Amino acid sequence: MDYLGQLLANGLVLGAIYALAAVAFTLVYGVVRLVNFAFGELFMLGAFLTASLMLPEVRLLGAIVPMPGFSLPVAAAGAIALTAALGVLVDRIAYRPLRNAPRLAPLITSIAVSVVLQSLAQTVWGAEELRFPEFHLATLPPVVLFDSIYLSVMDLVVMATALAAMLGLSAFIARSSLGRAMRASAEDQMAATLVGIPVNRVVAAAFAIGSGFAALAGLLYAQTYGFAHSSMGFLPGLKALTAAVLGGIGSIPGAALGGLILGLVEALGSGYLPNGTAWKDAISFVLLVGLLYLRPQGLLGKPELNSAGRGSLLGGASEFGAGWLRAAFGKLDGGLARAASAGTPAALGLLALALVVGALLPSDYWLRILTLVVIYGMLASGLNVIVGFAGLLDLGFVAFWAVGAYLTSILFVLVLKDQFGVEPATIWWLLYLNLPLAGLLAAGFAVMLGTPTLRLRGDYLAIMTLGFGEIVRVVAINWMDLTNGPMGIRGIPAPNLFGIALGSPRAQFFFALALAVVVVFAIARLVRSYVGRAWVAIREDEEAAEAMGVPTARYKLYAYAASGFVGGFVGVFYAHTQQYISPLNFSLFENILLLMLVVLGGLGTFIGPFVGALIWIVFLQLALDLPFVQAYPETRFALLGIVLIVLMVFRPQGLAASARVALTMPGARPANAKEAA
């Protein structure tokens, strides 16, 4: 009972924090239908700003800067105000131009804003934790309830603050005209515009309040755990989103309820499940996935939020940018479109070019980088099947990649070498067996994960797949016996063919190229058939596709399977070239990166993923020559984020908007047959 009481108390503290951050997600989603992933980072900034304002001095960009040394309440108020202003600014710059753009553009922008904010925070405050200064109330002795439950004074302060903030917000929404306008927009944005509610002001208010709540949650979190760190917002951000979805995104009481439930479930789970502390992150995501499966609209939400527009994930033209900019984008688009539709001769030409470069390039360093380009290109191609062709936004793709990488690593290292003492070189052929085996395993896995998502669309689909990806990562970290946990698996042998080690960068590049040929060829053959036509039809208009006799559920699963197969297949090779894997290799960030590569190079094309990978990875290396980037390597990610934001604002339809591939089998057309004869 004492133990339970203590867990409940801890759960309430955590739940209060989640609830505050969940309000941020829910408020903004209610008004603009945007899942603003950047709230996790605003949460983190709230913590950093508060800590900085409380300290006498902090190290910023490596220099010691004197600080006012306020007490916690004053510092918190300052941090909240600053973060709220930042939230409004972000909306103004990155989201407002995209109000009418289709689903993927604002989602990408919000992810990009996250990346920018996190990289900047790391640049400014450094990669180490910043200790959160102790507030004088925290030195008071804890309150003891029922002789056994210990609550620090600060825990009580956290709960009281959260309660006060929630009540304040409720009163604001019920009483003030701005609050009422906010609620009206949440109910029906169209009607709100019609009755003359100034939507932009309402949205700005929602962002200000939401960002303020995120900052408050972040500083309370940092206060409770005693530190601030640039990546601290990531998991709590996802959990707050989970809480918001749990309660029914768009509903403020729902967010409070979802936050409390999540906090309590997490506290109880980590207290009672075997090895529960390690698994507590998985608990939240299992809850999320289960709820979305059973009741997609959340506990208190509305079902119509689980819907999505038709057509490609990107689209619509920007109203911004000068004529020359549009013309330039148009030219680039035309070029990419021509490249995408050039077909087999162009593909063979590119392959020949790659072979020549691979044979002549003197630098091992650049060969390694090009190998990485090919690997990422292949992975992005796999993701492209589901996102680009079938139009399903999948944020859990890395899981399939992880399945392949772990399968081969576990077999080679943990089982054969460690258990049976088999030298990898003697069983070199196993790699070639593992490639299709891992592909099939990952495909099966993809179908398993895909099945419960079939009813979901748009943002909910993205959130659910994201939940799956996180579950797989947490499992990889914690299932020590199977995966070696966070230590990862070392000593994975380099590829080998008939006893000839293919360890040299040049050999590996050619190996990668050979796999890429297989991957692109197989994908192209599937896409250029009735299967690909069914996928694109589903992407463009799911109902009409059904009416044409396409069993859409089955074809979505095929898309998951094909995408999973590629992930698993490439994962095997990835493990053997890296020779070391750990759960860190398969983070959500990697998935986002792959998505960005596809968007950069062209959704729904064959060469797009490789173009995107080439641009990004080569940029990553070249940027290292800049002195500033050398000092702060993480600014490269900020730059990627900025590039993406600019791209989405000025060109929400993506660089290769008009690129499309033919969806009929080459050589099956009567005209072609005549030519050949």
Place this chain on the structure above:
Amino acid sequence: MKPLTGAPSPAPLLEARAITVRFGGLQAVGDLDMAIGRNAIHGLIGPNGAGKTTVLNVLTGFVRPTEGELVFDGAEIGGLGVNGFARRGLARTFQNIRLFGAMTVLESVLVGAHQRFSANALSLVFGRRAARAAEAAMIARAYELLAFVGLGAEVADRVATTLSYGHQRRVEIARALISSPKLLLLDEPLAGMNAVEKAEIADLVRQVRAQGIAVLLIEHDMQVVRRLCDHLTVLEYGRKLADGPPEQVLADPAVQAAYLGRAR
């Protein structure tokens, strides 16, 4: 074709029995009985908002009726998913054209032939001859159908949504026909067309029927309906107002009141 074994009227192709559709509080279709004969051109008419599209949605599985049952070609089909309706031989077009964006005309039409393909993933990847032959056969069929609906082969490679409105309608009809349906359901295919185009499409409908495919046609133009249809069902406020041969139905005072009393 089944031989007529003395029965005066063979079983209808599609029978809808006591169909009721409610959207929340609104009853869009009430207790509707309707039978579409084999090889008929069956007109479904009624003022705007009468529930015609809803009936067509029920007959193609888009809307599950609140009550009632559907028998198609002798089998109960009410429980099927939308693609099941299509697979049984019910093909449709949409009142607001719904072609697939980013697809060429040829590709769009081929989507309609989806159920005719059966190659598995491996034979697709390895380009087996049977898979190629099936594709080539369907492409040839698609070209035939494009010609049949009055489109030249030169539009085949244009993105379908960039065509003119009238041409898009024809693509939609070709996309529905390529599945070799038993019943083609057209939701206001003549809307927004000039007299020449209307005559062409009406002619097309007759040719479809000549191939042994029954047609359900929603249409407002009474001249066309009178000349084209063998049988009419009139809806008003979701209920059946009249049902029978065109001459008889259009002479019915209740139908005239429903039509003449309004704008149309």
